[in-house]
Amino acid sequence: MASNILYVKATGPKLLKKINGGLNNNPSCLQFMAVFRKLIVHSGVLPSTSRNVAIMDSTQCLKLSEAGHREAAESPFNDNNLDHTYCTWISIKHVMFVSNIVTYIAGFVVRRIMSAIAMASSKPARLKVILGESNTEKLTLPNGIPDSLDDLLSKVKDTFGLKTNIRLQYMDKDFGNDFFNLSSTSDLEDLGTVKVIQEEAVQPFVDIETAPSSSAVHSDDSSSLASNDTILLSSPESFSSRTQQWPANFPIPMFSYDTERQLQKGNSEYKANNKILTVTPRMKTDILNRLVEEIYRYRAYPEDAQFCVVAEALIKKHPCLKEPGSFNGCYGWKQRLKYKMGNYRTLLKFQGCPELTVNSLKNKASTSVCPAAKIKKPRRAEANFYPSFPVGETQESMEKERIELLTAIKKRNNDKVIADKMARTFAYRRQEVVNEEPGIEDFKDRWPALFQQKEINAEFLRLMALPLEQTFFAQLDRVSSQLIEVIKAKGGAIRAKIAGTMKIYEEVWILSIGTLRDIYHFKFKTKKLKSSNFQTSC
Incomplete structure (x- = not known):
């Protein structure tokens, strides 16, 4: 032990200076403690037997200086023919981690090797992608052709910025280079050709407030929209087209994964203990961003009542977000949405969104240099007020x-x-x-x-x-009876002029009433007959 202490005294300053690169002759306390600890462990200094203090830590350290002088303990492997022996066996009480350390290391090595083999075996692939009659692109797949068709579809949509649903067709050389629907990526090969078919079904959406009678709107007259004369809303390459009016029940979108988990937990606690969730700044930002994006799908300049509808829909779906000090529980959320919507419009304006840059000062006349003068906004029902050009068009x-x-x-x-x-x-x-x-x-x-x-x-x-004719006739059917009563109340020349028309209307009305009565009796008799046949069979 005395020799070890002498060794520490002799080599301490040199080692300290060497470890610190010879650049620090006045080490700090932490540096000295770290170097001194290394010296003690390296030299194998043991505690004194005649001490007047208690040892707080009885952990036995492995002393490198005594590794060559220790007698080798009995190895559990009982193998004396080891080719390489770098250290003697040390008898340690094996814990679960120490026992399985080889398994852990082997799993890590195997995983790395399999990943390297997979990357080496997957050769890059290139595909010729036909997007249109005069639009052909090259798709490079660094990891080869995906095994799943869904992965290939998502890769094509992300690479070429396609927003609609698509399906792929591949060129089959066995059938004269004709195109066939692609059902599996195994049919593809490197330097192959695929064609993108964009599936865009245009379905007119009707505002519930303006046309409550949905059955009347989607009548037989609306079948013309599904015929060959399909009405196109706008170019499929335009990003700013809106396909529906402001919904009666605003749909709250899905938030990020961690936000949804916290909201789910908060809703459970609110139902159980009526406890309000504490919203973190990150969580609040995520909620507002998603809501603003969803609002912009319908309106770029929503009104105050529409902000209120969104806030009420939010706390209805997630009651844990209610605000105790608010008169309706969501006033604060409405105000935050207003400010966030303004910031979102500013962001889109800087990105060159035509719907918003139309109101910038540089696009106004010299006589209207005030920011609030002649602001061009969509009117009450205009969904696509100022759309942008299709991609690539000027x-x-x-x-x-x-x-x-x-x-x-x-x-x-x-x-x-x-x-x-x-x-x-x-x-x-x-x-x-x-x-x-x-x-x-x-x-x-x-x-x-x-x-x-x-x-x-x-x-x-x-x-x-909104479809013009279907919406108009649907609303006309709602007020037709009241309109007829107003017409009947007219007198004089107007009454004489419409007398013939009203006579025809009354005859048609009586005929339709009789037809409806016959249809009702026919259905009633048919239902009664089926019921009697069922009882007979039973």
Whole structure:
């Protein structure tokens, strides 16, 4: 032990200076303690037997200086023919981790080896992707062709920015390079060709407040929307088209995973103990961001009542978010949504969103330099007030499409081409109306196809996200009886003029009542007959 202490005294300053790189001749307390601990362990200094203090830690350390002088304990392997023996066996009480350390290390090594083998075996693949008639791209897959078709679909959609549902077709060389629907990625090979088919089903959405009678709206007349003359809302490549009005029941979106877990736990505690959840700043930011994005799907400039609807829908779905000091439990959430919506509009304006940059000062006339002057906002029911151009299109290309449309309207049986070009130029037409405010005659000269009955219905659907004729007749059916009573109350020349029409209406009404009565009796008799047959069979 004396020799060990002498060794510490002799080598301590040199080792301390060496460890610190020879750059610190005045070490701190922590540095000295760390170096001194290394010296004690390295030299194998043992506590004195004639001490007047108690040992607080009885852990036995492995002394490197005595490793060569220890007698080897009996190894549990009983193998004296080891090729490489780097240290003697030390008898230690094995715990579970020490017993399984080889298994842990082996699992880690195997996992790394399998990952390296998988990366080495997966060769990069390249595919020719046909997105349209004159739009072909190259898709590079660094890890090879995915094993799952869903992974390949998501890769194609993420790479080329496709927002709609798609399906793929592959070119089969055995059938003369014809395209077939792709059901498995095993049919693909490197340098193969696939075609992207975008599936975009346009379904008109009806506002519940403006048309409560959904059965009346989706009548037999609405079957024309499902025919070959499908009305296109806008170009499928446009990001700003809205397909429905503000919903009667606002849908609260899903938040991030951790936020949803906290909300689920908070709702359970609220039901059990009526305890309000403490919302963290990160959680609050996530909720507001998601709600604002969902609001923008319907309105860029929502009203105060609509903010209130969203806040009430939030606390209805997640009651743990109620505010005790608020008169309705959600006033604070409504105010936060207002400020967050303003910040979100500012962000989109900086990114060049046309719906918002139209109100910037640089786009206003010199006579309207005030920020609050002549703000262009959508009216009550306008869903697509100021849409952006389709991806890759400019004002020059849109003007070229308009000129081609003037030629196409002069041809017979060309409704399909006209409908496609009108849908593609919708954003260009709307920006012209909002920015220039042209007169009817000038606008009719530039867009003669718009003044056809079919295109008026299509333009109304693109602008309002509501079918014109179906909505109008549905609302007319609701008030038709009251309207007829008002007409009947008229006298004089008006009564004489409509006498013939009212007579025909009454005859049709009586006939329809009789027909409905016959249908009711027929259904009642059929139901009664089926019931009697069932009892007989039983």
